[in-house]
Amino acid sequence: MKRTVTTLFILLLLTVSPWVASSTKQPTQNAMYYYCNSLDMEFEQQVQIGQGRRVYLNQGAFPQIEDQARYSASVAFVAQQMHSAGIEEMCVEYLLNHAESLSTQDSELLARVYFSFDRSELTDSSRYVLAQIIERLQHDQTLKVEGHTDNIGSDEYNFSLGLRRAQSVADYLQQQSEQSMTIDTISYGEKRPLISNDTAQQRAKNRRVDIH
Numbered sequence: 767m768k769r770t771v772t773t774l775f776i777l778l779l780l781t782v783s784p785w786v787a788s789s790t791k792q793p794t795q796n797a798m799y800y801y802c803n804s805l806d807m808e809f810e811q812q813v814q815i816g817q818g819r820r821v822y823l824n825q826g827a828f829p830q831i832e833d834q835a836r837y838s839a840s841v842a843f844v845a846q847q848m849h850s851a852g853i854e855e856m857c858v859e860y861l862l863n864h865a866e867s868l869s870t871q872d873s874e875l876l877a878r879v880y881f882s883f884d885r886s887e888l889t890d891s892s893r894y895v896l897a898q899i900i901e902r903l904q905h906d907q908t909l910k911v912e913g914h915t916d917n918i919g920s921d922e923y924n925f926s927l928g929l930r931r932a933q934s935v936a937d938y939l940q941q942q943s944e945q946s947m948t949i950d951t952i953s954y955g956e957k958r959p960l961i962s963n964d965t966a967q968q969r970a971k972n973r974r975v976d977i978h
Contacts, residue, residue, distance in 0.1 A: 819832050875977070879892035883969075893938065908947070909949045912932060
């Protein structure tokens with residue numbers, strides 16, 4: 767049975783950030799939201815970054831002394847630590863908010879959802895990822911939705927399949943959101959695999975839609 771865990775990580779000693787004090791749902795650059803769906807577990811993380819505190823122990827007559835640290839962590843640093851911990855390999859579908867992409871270097875990857883073989887219908891977990899995106903959309907935001915496939919089938923068929931997958935995501939976002947948005951859909955078919963298509967498990971990771 768899949769376990770669902772919701773965790774709130776507080777880094778260092780946090781001051782009250784604008785994200786906490788704000789009455790809106792939109793996070794600031796000081797917060798990172800992360801959703802991960804793997805084969806046997808599903809979890810979310812919300813990371814807030816505040817001013818660090820340096821702690822000195824056993825300082826003469828004082829058991830503990832604290833002062834403000836000069837170094838401040840960044841969202842990029844936290845994202846890199848998650849990458850180093852192998853988060854990308856653990857997760858099948860995931861959503862990043864205000865975090866550097868873990869899987870692409872040419873642009874920020876907001877979310878990724880996966881599809882069954884030769885299908886373009888959204889799964890329940892894919893709908894959950896997209897629902898989280900909708901909650902965080904800004905007015906008149908522009909999204910790029912890229913459809914991808916494995917290498918089973920002809921180039922022409924896979925291009926069409928990738929486009930249907932991208933359109934399924936775009937349709938869901940537009941139908942479920944109250945915000946106006948611009949969505950550009952594109953298909954790369956089998957031309958941009960994440961990994962090789964040598965095994966069934968590897969091909970499954972290439973059947974995806976990336977949202978930028």
